[in-house]
Amino acid sequence: xxxxxxxxxxxxxxxxxxxxxxxxxxxxxxxxxxxxxxxxxxxxxxxxxxxxxxxxxxxxxxxxxxxxxxxxxxxxxxxxxxxxxxxxxxxxxxxxxxxxxxxxxxxxxxxxxxxxxxxxxxxxxxxxxxxxxxxxxxxxxxxxxxxxxxxxxxxxxxxxxxxxxxxxxxxxxxxxxxxxxxxxxxxxxxxxxxxxxxxxxxxxxxxxxxxxxxxxxxxxxxxxxxxxxxxxxxxxxxxxxxxxxxxxxxxxxxxxxxxxxxxxxxxxxxxxxxxxxxxxxxxxxxxxxxxxxxxxxxx
Amino acid sequence: xxxxxxxxxxxxxxxxxxxxxxxxxxxxxxxxxxxxxxxxxxxxxxxxxxxxxxxxxxxxxxxxxxxxxxxxxxxxxxxxxxxxxxxxxxxxxxxxxxxxxxxxxxxxxxxxxxxxxxxxxxxxxxxxxxxxxxxxxxxxxxxxxxxxxxxxxxxxxxxxxxxxxxxxxxxxxxxxxxxxxxxxxxxxxxxxxxxxxxxxxxxxxxxxxxxxxxxxxxxxxxxxxxxxxxxxxxxxxxxx
Numbered sequence: 102x103x104x105x106x107x108x109x110x111x112x113x114x115x116x117x118x119x120x121x122x123x124x125x126x127x128x129x130x131x132x133x134x135x136x137x138x139x140x141x142x143x144x145x146x147x148x149x150x151x152x153x154x155x156x157x158x159x160x161x162x163x164x165x166x167x168x169x170x171x172x173x174x175x176x177x178x179x180x181x182x183x184x185x186x187x188x189x190x191x192x193x194x195x196x197x198x199x200x201x202x203x204x205x206x207x208x209x210x211x212x213x214x215x216x217x218x219x220x221x222x223x224x225x226x227x228x229x230x231x232x233x234x235x236x237x238x239x240x241x242x243x244x245x246x247x248x249x250x251x252x253x254x255x256x257x258x259x260x261x262x263x264x265x266x267x268x269x270x271x272x273x274x275x276x277x278x279x280x281x282x283x284x285x286x287x288x289x290x291x292x293x294x295x296x297x298x299x300x301x302x303x304x305x306x307x308x309x310x311x312x313x314x315x316x317x318x319x320x321x322x323x324x325x326x327x328x329x330x331x332x333x334x335x336x337x338x339x340x341x342x343x344x345x346x347x348x349x350x351x352x353x354x355x356x357x358x359x360x361x362x363x364x365x366x367x368x369x370x371x372x373x374x375x376x377x378x379x380x381x382x383x384x385x386x387x388x389x390x391x392x393x394x395x396x397x398x399x400x
Numbered sequence: 401x402x403x404x405x406x407x408x409x410x411x412x413x414x415x416x417x418x419x420x421x422x423x424x425x426x427x428x429x430x431x432x433x434x435x436x437x438x439x440x441x442x443x444x445x446x447x448x449x450x451x452x453x454x455x456x457x458x459x460x461x462x463x464x465x466x467x468x469x470x471x472x473x474x475x476x477x478x479x480x481x482x483x484x485x486x487x488x489x490x491x492x493x494x495x496x497x498x499x500x501x502x503x504x505x506x507x508x509x510x511x512x513x514x515x516x517x518x519x520x521x522x523x524x525x526x527x528x529x530x531x532x533x534x535x536x537x538x539x540x541x542x543x544x545x546x547x548x549x550x551x552x553x554x555x556x557x558x559x560x561x562x563x564x565x566x567x568x569x570x571x572x573x574x575x576x577x578x579x580x581x582x583x584x585x586x587x588x589x590x591x592x593x594x595x596x597x598x599x600x601x602x603x604x605x606x607x608x609x610x611x612x613x614x615x616x617x618x619x620x621x622x623x624x625x626x627x628x629x630x631x632x633x634x635x636x637x638x639x640x
Contacts, residue, residue, distance in 0.1 A: 278484075283550065
């Protein structure tokens with residue numbers, strides 16, 4: 102049981118990494134990127150291609166891929182999302198849904214449908230573990246994933262609260278027109294947010310591929326986990342996203358100790374219960390729930 | 401020297417033409433008041449001047465340059481800043497952060513965080529509070545201070561005293577009088593309180609149904625003429 106709790110917390114780090122990009126883009130540009138999971142897979146496959154082609158270390162290959170993913174996010178926001186956002190709330194959903202399908206089939210065309218993994222390129226990191234007292238052993242890869250997630254979220258939090266770009270980003274998410282009236286190029290800020298979001302998706306995808314087998318169609322399942330983590334944690338804060346990821350990871354790992362099928366089931370049940378509770382509390386206390394969801398606070 | 405000029409400006413809300421062929425100009429350091437009933441087109445005119453409402457036809461000239469095609473954030477860089485109706489602060493950011501954003505993205509000049517805080521001393525004790533937690537008067541002060549942070553040549557103030565207590569309004573006009581006395585920044589102010597508008601401004605424009613009904617030096621305009629223009633009575637007198 103204790104083992105499941107530790108595994109769940111560490112898994113939550115991965116979900117938080119995946120979810121932070123989704124929630125950042127939603128908070129700033131106000132659309133849900135349904136291709137987020139597929140973009141994560143795209144990042145993973147790009148690293149895999151570099152590793153296979155040039156024999157690079159996966160961690161080394163990740164660095165250029167993150168820049169490529171950031172550039173991809175920037176230009177997608179500029180040429181695709183910004184245009185569809187003008188068409189109302191439904192159009193970005195449809196567009197990103199289609200983009201996800203295009204990425205899936207593009208990956209299928211380029212890499213085939215065979216399951217792939219970065220696990221056999223990272224040496225003994227994939228099975229090595231820290232041995233703690235009382236017979237507990239914690240895998241090094243999950244610890245590394247969690248630490249990376251915390252560092253990525255911490256860096257993002259610093260960026261948001263301490264920098265000129267971060268202030269402009271929060272201002273744009275809270276009131277885009279007022280931001281424009283204060284001289285902020287809101288479209289540019291949204292492009293920057295998309296760049297960060299897509300790079301974070303790629304980073305999460307790399308860790309997914311190190312931990313497990315992936316195939317070109319793994320993206321949508323990851324999107325669902327990210328979405329659940331975001332809803333549980335609330336879009337307002339990055340540490341909320343981490344909490345949401347941990348709650349989801351805990352539910353899944355504890356569920357898996359009850360029954361092998363419990364992994365998926367427990368995660369979804371906790372999500373639904375949480376969502377229901379949120380709506381119920383909104384009804385009784387009159388909290389403007391959607392407003393809490395949409396804001397990026399100072400803290 | 402004319403800083404900002406609008407020539408035959410037309411702006412629409414869908415099928416409704418809210419601003420019809422409006423032409424006006426302000427000189428450096430001049431205060432122009434715009435009065436008019438609800439729906440006269442004052443806020444739409446401001447939106448068009450600031451660049452957040454599309455212009456159907458007409459030209460906006462800032463310092464001799466045509467800025468009609470520039471988006472709002474670039475107009476801020478050229479020297480047009482607006483404190484919009486409803487304040488529109490960033491609610492979950494501190495007062496200081498609200499001010500910093502405009503300072504970081506606007507023109508450089510006399511107004512910095514320190515000088516603005518000195519001009520609005522009521523903001524010093526709340527500088528670290530979230531804008532969400534302020535009173536109405538404080539919010540309006542932040543909105544005006546935020547617009548000043550971008551060192552505008554023209555400051556647009558929409559509905560300065562709307563919804564504020566008399567004490568808060570008095571305080572804000574004390575801040576603004578100091579700004580007016582410096583005669584550096586042109587101010588265009590939309591004000592519902594006619595006495596305020598006449599007392600504070602150098603010139604006054606009265607709008608009715610999207611058009612300029614009356615224009616003149618504030619000290620020369622008789623109150624009755626303003627009132628008639630405000631309610632559109634002049635036309636009906638002439639008809640009868």
